[in-house]
Amino acid sequence: MTPDRKIAELSALIERYNREYYVEDAPTVPDAEYDRLLRELEALEAAHPALRAPDSPTLRVGGAPLAAFEQVEHQVPMLSLSNLFSDMDAAEFAARHAELIAFDERVRRELEVPHVGYAVMPKFDGLAVSLVYENGVLVRAATRGDGATGENVTENIRTIRSLPLRLTGTPPARLEVRGEVLMLKKDFERLNAAQLAAGDKPFANPRNAAAGSLRQLDARVTATRRLSFFAYAIAEVTGAQWPATHQGEIDYLVSLGIPAVPPALRPVVDDAAGLAAYYEVVLAQRAALPYEIDGVVYKVNQRAQQDRLGFVARAPRFAAAHKFPAEEALTTIEAIDVQVGRTGALTPVARLAPVFVGGVTVTNATLHNEDEVQRKDVRVGDTVVVRRAGDVIPEVVSVVLARRPMRAEPGADLFSPVEVPLADAWRLPTQCPVCGSHVMREEGEAIARCSGGFACQAQRAQAIRHFAGRRMMDIDGLGERYVEKLVDYGYVHRVADLYRLTLADLVAMKRRADAEESGGDPQSDGAPPEDLFAAIDDKTPTRWAENLLAGIAASRRPPLARLLFALGIRHVGEATAKTLADYLGRLDYVRRAPAALLAALPDIGAVVASSLADFFAEPNNEVAIDALLDAGVAPADEHAPAAALLPLLAPERLLARLGVPRLTETRAAQLASQVGTLAALATLDRREVIALQLPAEVVNALADYLDVAANRAGLSALAALAGELASAAPAQTDSAAQPFAGLTFVLTGTLPTLTRDQAKTMIEAAGGKVAGSVSKKTDYLVAGEAAGSKLDKAQSLGVKVLDEDGLKALLPT
Numbered sequence: 168m169t170p171d172r173k174i175a176e177l178s179a180l181i182e183r184y185n186r187e188y189y190v191e192d193a194p195t196v197p198d199a200e201y202d203r204l205l206r207e208l209e210a211l212e213a214a215h216p217a218l219r220a221p222d223s224p225t226l227r228v229g230g231a232p233l234a235a236f237e238q239v240e241h242q243v244p245m246l247s248l249s250n251l252f253s254d255m256d257a258a259e260f261a262a263r264h265a266e267l268i269a270f271d272e273r274v275r276r277e278l279e280v281p282h283v284g285y286a287v288m289p290k291f292d293g294l295a296v297s298l299v300y301e302n303g304v305l306v307r308a309a310t311r312g313d314g315a316t317g318e319n320v321t322e323n324i325r326t327i328r329s330l331p332l333r334l335t336g337t338p339p340a341r342l343e344v345r346g347e348v349l350m351l352k353k354d355f356e357r358l359n360a361a362q363l364a365a366g367d368k369p370f371a372n373p374r375n376a377a378a379g380s381l382r383q384l385d386a387r388v389t390a391t392r393r394l395s396f397f398a399y400a401i402a403e404v405t406g407a408q409w410p411a412t413h414q415g416e417i418d419y420l421v422s423l424g425i426p427a428v429p430p431a432l433r434p435v436v437d438d439a440a441g442l443a444a445y446y447e448v449v450l451a452q453r454a455a456l457p458y459e460i461d462g463v464v465y466k467v468n469q470r471a472q473q474d475r476l477g478f479v480a481r482a483p484r485f486a487a488a489h490k491f492p493a494e495e496a497l498t499t500i501e502a503i504d505v506q507v508g509r510t511g512a513l514t515p516v517a518r519l520a521p522v523f524v525g526g527v528t529v530t531n532a533t534l535h536n537e538d539e540v541q542r543k544d545v546r547v548g549d550t551v552v553v554r555r556a557g558d559v560i561p562e563v564v565s566v567v568l569a570r571r572p573m574r575a576e577p578g579a580d581l582f583s584p585v586e587v588p589l590a591d592a593w594r595l596p597t598q599c600p601v602c603g604s605h606v607m608r609e610e611g612e613a614i615a616r617c618s619g620g621f622a623c624q625a626q627r628a629q630a631i632r633h634f635a636g637r638r639m640m641d642i643d644g645l646g647e648r649y650v651e652k653l654v655d656y657g658y659v660h661r662v663a664d665l666y667r668l669t670l671a672d673l674v675a676m677k678r679r680a681d682a683e684e685s686g687g688d689p690q691s692d693g694a695p696p697e698d699l700f701a702a703i704d705d706k707t708p709t710r711w712a713e714n715l716l717a718g719i720a721a722s723r724r725p726p727l728a729r730l731l732f733a734l735g736i737r738h739v740g741e742a743t744a745k746t747l748a749d750y751l752g753r754l755d756y757v758r759r760a761p762a763a764l765l766a767a768l769p770d771i772g773a774v775v776a777s778s779l780a781d782f783f784a785e786p787n788n789e790v791a792i793d794a795l796l797d798a799g800v801a802p803a804d805e806h807a808p809a810a811a812l813l814p815l816l817a818p819e820r821l822l823a824r825l826g827v828p829r830l831t832e833t834r835a836a837q838l839a840s841q842v843g844t845l846a847a848l849a850t851l852d853r854r855e856v857i858a859l860q861l862p863a864e865v866v867n868a869l870a871d872y873l874d875v876a877a878n879r880a881g882l883s884a885l886a887a888l889a890g891e892l893a894s895a896a897p898a899q900t901d902s903a904a905q906p907f908a909g910l911t912f913v914l915t916g917t918l919p920t921l922t923r924d925q926a927k928t929m930i931e932a933a934g935g936k937v938a939g940s941v942s943k944k945t946d947y948l949v950a951g952e953a954a955g956s957k958l959d960k961a962q963s964l965g966v967k968v969l970d971e972d973g974l975k976a977l978l979p980t
């Protein structure tokens with residue numbers, strides 16, 4: 168390409184990025200990319216001076232002010248700073264102090280002095296504004312605009328709470344302050360969370376959020392955003408002594424009540440080594456600062472010396488911005504993989520063309536979760552902005568849509584092809600990439616998970632450790648380290664393999680681990696390896712292994728509740744496992760129970776129920792559990808379903824838990840009285856459903872539900888299992904289990920620990936009935952905090968009143 172074409176092309180691109188950044192507050196490429204293009208253009212123009220256009224972007228500052236704002240002419244132009252450098256690769260990084268030394272040398276040479284004092288300050292990543300105070304009152308605020316003309320944003324600036332509208336102390340007749348408006352990181356995060364919650368587009372970074380918030384035509388919008396201001400210079404002062412140094416200027420502004428960074432962050436240093444030290448210190452603090460900075464600024468401290476050095480086209484010669492390594496860079500997406508964490512969480516990860524960002528070469532970046540990928544619309548082949556700030560894991564910030572690879576497809580007619588993206592929108596796989604189990608996602612949860620539990624390789628070590636834990640299968644001697652080695656060396660693929668381990672396996676495992684650890688890692692620092700098998704008695708080298716095998720064997724007959732807890736089912740803790748074991752009695756029933764039945768049990772909500780049903784429905788888990796049973800593991804205490812289960816199997820209770828929208832408990836009771844049994848409902852055709860005496864929306868929801876064949880089949884299976892459980896449970900005459908048979912309860916007020924629903928379930932499980940209002944037939948009123956008229960009525964009728972403890976005392980333990 169000829170230089171003139173290249174110059175035109177670069178200029179057009181830079182102008183576009185200028186517009187996006189300064190006018191629209193929505194840049195699409197990182198600063199490093201912009202700086203790179205600008206440097207390329209500068210180099211070309213330097214090589215071909217005749218080709219430099221009078222309006223070249225290399226000669227201009229900022230962007231044109233928005234016509235919608237009143238224009239303000241700056242009496243003292245607002246300039247750029249010449250950069251010591253911007254985006255860096257590793258080699259430049261090593262050489263960074265050379266540039267700084269050159270800057271100091273030039274300044275000393277031109278001033279003809281041996282030492283120069285520099286006032287140094289962070290380079291805030293916000294937007295520059297000019298504030299004018301007359302007789303101590305803020306009269307005008309303007310953005311930088313193109314340096315000569317800015318936008319009048321006085322109303323908007325007035326909403327910044329930290330900024331004085333009236334100066335303190337003895338204000339000068341007129342004062343023009345220069346400083347930066349920015350948004351603190353925490354305010355930015357809050358704003359973006361609110362944007363997302365409201366369905367609005369989040370801001371790319373705090374700078375854009377600050378610029379977009381300040382440049383609002385309606386200052387009331389600005390007022391809702393939290394902005395901050397830090398002063399960095401005086402442009403003019405009349406009616407008072409103008410301080411002789413830059414540092415003096417800032418101190419003076421602070422004395423008038425104008426915010427600036429604390430003195431420790433803006434010292435004066437007196438040579439290149441001081442500049443370098445300041446740079447390093449601030450770079451190290453960067454992530455911890457409450458606002459974003461993109462470098463540091465060095466300014467000759469003496470104003471007289473500043474004046475002697477003067478200006479070049481768009482920047483002062485007495486100051487320089489020393490940029491930090493870019494935290495954002497452009498690269499391309501080579502693939503999108505899914506990682507399965509040790510707890511089964513699925514995380515999409517972008518594989519990137521290697522890129523130097525935040526001081527390191529990055530090849531992977533997290534995409535967080537499926538919603539994020541879809542919101543950002545990240546696709547394979549895309550050019551993306553990658554961010555790595557501090558020690559935070561690198562992430563994909565946004566896609567440069569203008570660079571998305573496209574292909575032409577025939578359009579409406581032969582002559583108008585349409586451009587379509589080469590890659591499709593990305594979707595999370597429906598099966599775990601590690602074990603093939605189905606992927607589940609809880610309602611309202613962003614994180615998808617593999618339902619494979621201990622059947623999944625990725626979760627195996629964690630699952631086996633949980634399984635062997637003290638409150639689970641309690642396998643003595645099977646600690647974390649053994650589990651890791653057994654899994655790593657392939658002795659244990661799944662939990663059932665534990666029960667097939669032999670003495671020879673364990674001894675071989677130990678020998679290999681010992682050899683690996685004493686062999687010494689060439690990379691290691693020479694420290695002795697961690698003593699992995701300290702408990703081994705040398706004289707009886709296989710004693711530990713015999714003990715471990717005995718521990719494994721002893722765990723073959725666990726109580727059902729422990730076995731259920733040991734399976735590591737998401738949301739299933741000790742208490743839930745006990746409820747399942749108490750009510751259902753047998754592992755087989757638990758495995759077959761649909762979510763609606765599980766949700767009918769006390770203390771088991773919809774989320775836990777569906778997590779359980781999901782776990783047992785996964786074929787990989789079925790195989791793994793069968794393998795356990797084959798290996799001789801069997802619950803020791805299986806029994807018939809509890810009598811207390813019977814009232815919980817009432818059709819209206821199960822129907823209300825099917826997940827049919829709008830089918831509340833009351834409606835479910837009406838439905839049950841019309842159809843009689845669950846099995847009967849499963850056989851109704853659409854016409855019969857529509858004929859039911861129920862509100863239209865319930866009928867429609869039910870008809871839609873029954874239209875799905877799997878739902879119908881599920882309903883039949885639920886009916887069958889409920890029937891089987893009912894006939895297996897002992898008859899209800901067992902008065903010990905049914906102490907409330909024939910009694911009517913009413914609940915009122917807030918109980919200290921139980922929810923209304925839990926209390927109701929407990930009463931019903933004990934054979935009692937729960938009514939809505941107090942009457943002469945009421946046997947007990949269970950009253951909690953803030954009990955009202957029901958309590959009065961109960962007392963006037965002489966009904967017995969219980970609190971939560973009183974209720975629990977009457978229940979069987």
Ligand SMILES: NC(=O)c1ccc[n+]([C@@H]2O[C@H](COP(=O)([O-])OP(=O)(O)OC[C@H]3O[C@@H](n4cnc5c(N)ncnc54)[C@H](O)[C@@H]3O)[C@@H](O)[C@H]2O)c1
Nearest residue numbers: 184188194196197198201247248288289290291295399464
């Ligand atoms: N990503 C994009 O598309 C895009 C487009 C245009 C510009 N940019 C970025 O904007 C910048 C362009 O330069 P510029 O002229 O706006 O800024 P600059 O780098 O030349 O520096 C001047 C600005 O620095 C700020 N500043 C912060 N702290 C300061 C301090 N302590 N003392 C003095 N000034 C301080 C002021 O706002 C001032 O206007 C570059 O970083 C460039 O990468 C990016």
